[in-house]
Amino acid sequence: MRTSKVLLLALMxxxxxxxxxxxxxxxxxxxxxxxxxxIRQQVGIPGMSGVILQNGRVVWxxxxxxxxxxxxxxxxxxxxxxxxxxTQTLSSTLLLRVCLDQHHLELGDMVVxxxxxxxxxxTTMAQLLSHAVPGGGFRYDPARxxxxxxxxxxxxxxxxxxxxxxxxFDRLGxxxxxxxxxxxxxxxxxxxxxxxSTLDRYGTVADRMAVAYSVNxxxxxxxxxxxxxxxxxxxxxxxxxxxxxxxxxxLGDAALLTPATQSRAWENSGSLPTGLGWFVQRYQDERVVxxxxxxxxxxxxxxxxxxxxxxxxxxxxNSDGLAGPPYDLSNGSVTSNLFASLFLRLFVG
Numbered sequence: 001m002r003t004s005k006v007l008l009l010a011l012m013x014x015x016x017x018x019x020x021x022x023x024x025x026x027x028x029x030x031x032x033x034x035x036x037x038x039i040r041q042q043v044g045i046p047g048m049s050g051v052i053l054q055n056g057r058v059v060w061x062x063x064x065x066x067x068x069x070x071x072x073x074x075x076x077x078x079x080x081x082x083x084x085x086x087t088q089t090l091s092s093t094l095l096l097r098v099c100l101d102q103h104h105l106e107l108g109d110m111v112v113x114x115x116x117x118x119x120x121x122x123t124t125m126a127q128l129l130s131h132a133v134p135g136g137g138f139r140y141d142p143a144r145x146x147x148x149x150x151x152x153x154x155x156x157x158x159x160x161x162x163x164x165x166x167x168x169f170d171r172l173g174x175x176x177x178x179x180x181x182x183x184x185x186x187x188x189x190x191x192x193x194x195x196x197s198t199l200d201r202y203g204t205v206a207d208r209m210a211v212a213y214s215v216n217x218x219x220x221x222x223x224x225x226x227x228x229x230x231x232x233x234x235x236x237x238x239x240x241x242x243x244x245x246x247x248x249x250x251l252g253d254a255a256l257l258t259p260a261t262q263s264r265a266w267e268n269s270g271s272l273p274t275g276l277g278w279f280v281q282r283y284q285d286e287r288v289v290x291x292x293x294x295x296x297x298x299x300x301x302x303x304x305x306x307x308x309x310x311x312x313x314x315x316x317x318n319s320d321g322l323a324g325p326p327y328d329l330s331n332g333s334v335t336s337n338l339f340a341s342l343f344l345r346l347f348v349g
Contacts, residue, residue, distance in 0.1 A: 027052070027311075028346050029060045039338050040064050044215040045321035047075035051241040055310040056249040061241065067210035067318060069221050080176055080209045080238050081316040082226055084293035086301045090247065091148050091233035092129050092277020094164055096261050099155040107264075107276075115150040125151070129276040130269040138272045140330040148233035161231050162193035172250050174243035178202045180231025181238060190231075209238060210318040214297035221319065224298050235293075241314045244303065248312045266307060273332025281333060283344050290334050294323040304340055306348055313343045 029052070040048055047067040052060040063075035099105040107126040111118045114125075122134040128147060131140050149160040156163060161179040169177045182188050184203055191199060213221035230236055250256050257265070265276040266289045273279055278289050286308050293301030293316075300322035302315045315322055323329050327337050334340040 027054065027059060032342065032346050033060070033062065035342055036339065037064055039342065040321070043321040043338070044219045044221070045317045045319050046213045046215075046221040047079070047210055047319075048315060048317040048322070049075050049077055049079050049081070049241045050313070050315045051077060051245045053245055053248055053252075053310075053312040053314075056252045058242075058245050061245075069211070069213065070223075075210065075318070077242050078176060078240050079316075080178075080205050080240050081301070081318060082209070082212075082235075082293075082295065082299045083237050083239050083244070083301050083316060084235050084295045084299055085142060086239075086244075086291055086293040086303055087231075087235050087237040088142070088145055088148075088233065088277050089291050089303060090164065090168055090237060091145075091152075092265065093247075093251070093256055094167055095129070095148055095152050095155075095233075096265060096276065097256055098163065098167060099152060101258050101261055104155040105151070111147060111151065114154045115147050117150070118147050119144075126269060126276065130272055130274040132269060132272055132274070136270075138274065138332065140332075142234035146232040146234045149231075152233070159190055159193060160233065161190045164231075164237075165194070165198075168247065168256070169243075172243075172246045172255075174239065174246055175201070176205050176208075177237060177239040177243045178205050180236040181206055182230045182236070205238060210316075212295075212298040213319045215319055215321065226298060235295075239316075241316055244314045244316075245312075248303075248305070248314065252307075252310070266305075279329075279332055279334065281335075283335060284349050286348055288334065288344070290340070292323040292329040292334070294320060294329070296320055296324060300324055302334075302337070302339060304334065304343060306344075309348060311347055313340075315339060 046069050047065040049063045051058055061077035063077055065075055067073050067075040067079045109125050111123045111128050112121045131138055133139050152160050164179045183190055212224045212226040214224045216222055267275050268280045278291055281288050286306050289305040291303050297320055300317045300320045302322050304313045
């Protein structure tokens, strides 16, 4: 970890790395790639995949290390991973698309209007999407956010998982994404909403999914249970950086949400560190829109956007090294993260 800290100190000081954006708006991709690999090895991530987009176009994609260490299967840009909490960015976009933009729902509605079993009758939809608590304050609570799925069910009178597949995955050509591996269980009630060929494709994607690892005290990877299981609005999606790049490009093209709704989703809700389904903060006078995924001793993910620069970084890993300790990303600040800090320093300044 010392090498990584020295790197960041050099970057913060300006370092002998040249300008943050090179001639003719090209990006310092090779420098970023070199240091990402160094940090990955330092923190012991067995396998990781990444993509960078500029103005909706993929300008870099790569796999690092191994998606299966024992079998020596290299990680690639099309390697599927559980994206854990990043599911929330898809879920919030789906709700805003099919409920808010189609005028079924208002952000000021009480959650219990749409999900009567919700535990807090004073929580509005805006507060639920921004992890806000009634009366003010912020509390990152994925279990509470999961109520978004029930709201979508009620406002559309359709089941959440097939609607996510139809409105996001199928619409955008995200063919290596699964709305929860629970669908692969023959007893799943949602299976009837999918064709046999779609379920077969989901099974193939699951078979290609990166093996999950914990990292022991000696920095060695140890096989772990993947962060999979039931689909909720907070977690459960399996995807690739290539598929998530399609989602990101669609957000930038206003292909999923109206411009007004998209803008609202990426604005802070009062003094909170969140918008609607995203974290939002400032870095060097630029707005940074981001989210993370974390399953302790299993999987992790980062999704970082700088809308003013048209830049996006997406990273997925088969250990918790992207977002686990020593980081506490649930507090609403991404700049303490080594990978995020490297990206922002090199590409934003």
